[in-house]
Amino acid sequence: MNQLINVTLKVNGTEVSRPVEPRTHLIDFLRNELALTGSHAGCEHGVCGACTVLVDGEIVRGCLTLACQLDGADVVTVEGLTESGAIADLQTAFHLRNALQCGYCTPGMLVAATAILGQQPPATREEIREHLSGNYCRCTGYEAIVDAIEETAKARAAGRALAQEGA
Template sequence: MSQSCDISLRVNGETVRERVPVRLNLVDFLRNSLGLTGSHVGCEHGVCGACTMEVDGTMVRGCLMLAVQADGSDITTIEGFGEHQRAVDLQAAFKRNNALQCGFCTPGMMASALEYIEAGGVADRSAIREHLSGNYCRCTGYQSIVDAVVEVIGERAAK
């Protein structure tokens, strides 16, 4: 049987206080307790990248972190990236390039892409591919995702 703990954190700009089982992982907490179903569960062992989200400024795997470890943290999920202005251009580029098909990898893929772009990553296709190599996509073959990232880097540089 699992014990529970009180946690307090910020999720997409809102303060959240919940009592959670200590064994509950972060992505399950966000999905099941908070209804933030945009972060997806693909492998539950840190390989596929579908649950990639931002915790205190770093992109992490939501399946490899416990909810109790997020106590005091500031978390942004795809819902936060989507509704704030941070990824509007990336979303548009994903749509324009059809850089998603089934959409299941997309939240994590966009989080990793955003990490690369915001860190000042250059429009080098192999560097982008390398950076995204922790996010599995079965549908696209990745080329259109790389195209989308290259376009956004160009657009932001032109501003």
């Protein structure tokens, strides 16, 4: 059972091809094959959310997705979101609010947050808490994370409203 599957996918905008063992989950693929170590394997059974990444624009658990399934997929990690500037406002809000301590959950939190930042009207604190209910943080008690996401969501919604007014 030493089958290797060739997969070609886009990761952070760049096409990559690799032979992978079928058992290799996406997070090990990203970390070990592509040295994208920003995403973490916290539990490897789908509970902690440290491995949250975007696949075809949607948040998924990297540990519950096999790399061999992703031929043709478009994967974005915290590294990609950082380099594109897509979450610069969110990262700044996290920084100023100190919405992280050890930082191990942070990439997963940031990626998970992207899924509700576009919401109109902006997500409430309760909605944010509910949305993050699958992302474990042992350090912060979550409040600062909720604050940072709430602030960013509001700012983005206000920015959009302003842009629409201008147009």
